[in-house]
Amino acid sequence: MSVQQVVVFRGFTNPVDPRPAELHAWAYAPDSVSLQALPPDWDLLVANDRLIDTLFDLALDQACPARRFALHCVYIYAADGIRTGFKAHPRKKLRKLVELAEEEGDELMNTWAHNTRMLMARQELFDYHEWCEGGLVRSGRRL
16 A cells, blocks of 8 residues: 555554554554554564454555554564464465565565565574564664
């Protein structure tokens, strides 16, 4: 989505379990609620099957103010699925997202897809700081 969004964020009904539309609205007005005001480890809470499509769309959108946060959550989702042997998240879903990132994504999303494929092939590449605390998002490096 490259067109600038006009979105009104009215708050989360339940910040621990936000609705996709609420997360989307917040992402385009992220200053309306600071991450410090949200529950601890909010990134870990929202990186789930119900919100992954929303997070992935936000991570694809170069104009999204919360894009880096969404990308960070997509990294968490991938690592969680792979590390649990796809008990936490379906393999088919993750593969679909990787393919979509390769087809439609920019360099950041292509790097995520590459890193996810690398982790699928070699789980010993998992490092909590890199995958779950934003290290790979900040560095932008390929494994």
